[in-house]
Amino acid sequence: MALNLDTYLGVHADALKLQSQRMEVLANNLANADTPGYKARDIDFKAALAQAGSPGASLPLSTTSAGHLGGASANGTGDTSGALKYRVPLAPSLDGNTVDAQLEQAAFADNTVRYHATLSFISARLKNLMTAITGQ
Numbered sequence: 001m002a003l004n005l006d007t008y009l010g011v012h013a014d015a016l017k018l019q020s021q022r023m024e025v026l027a028n029n030l031a032n033a034d035t036p037g038y039k040a041r042d043i044d045f046k047a048a049l050a051q052a053g054s055p056g057a058s059l060p061l062s063t064t065s066a067g068h069l070g071g072a073s074a075n076g077t078g079d080t081s082g083a084l085k086y087r088v089p090l091a092p093s094l095d096g097n098t099v100d101a102q103l104e105q106a107a108f109a110d111n112t113v114r115y116h117a118t119l120s121f122i123s124a125r126l127k128n129l130m131t132a133i134t135g136q
Contacts, residue, residue: 008129012121014052018045019115025084026108029099036095040087042107048083 006013022043032038089098 009122009125011049012118012125014049016115016118016122018043018048018052019111019118021048022111023108023115026104026111029087029104030101030108033097033099033101033104036097038097038099040089040099040104041084042087044083044085051083 022045025041025043029038029040029042087098087103090100090103092098
């Protein structure tokens, strides 16, 4: 019986990729905290995971026109651009920058913890697989 590694790892492989992408987005926000007119962005993790085709996730809406809101991307790939949203500022600055450094740092720290937890799940699954293969 053949083992499909993607099936064995489940949603964790997709989650790890998305968390990595989210770290990049949050780091970009922090790097542009003093850039006039910069709009902070974040990934809607639930929507991105559903878009990545994870098992048990809700199905995305299909659209018949590009003007429809909330639809899946037409290309059907793992593109998460539909889950990349602008962050609503609590107190926008006068120069139009919407980055709140404290909020971004908190989101980055939360994402880091989730990334490490997902990495631990994957590591445990691979250790179990190695135990089954070697019989030790």
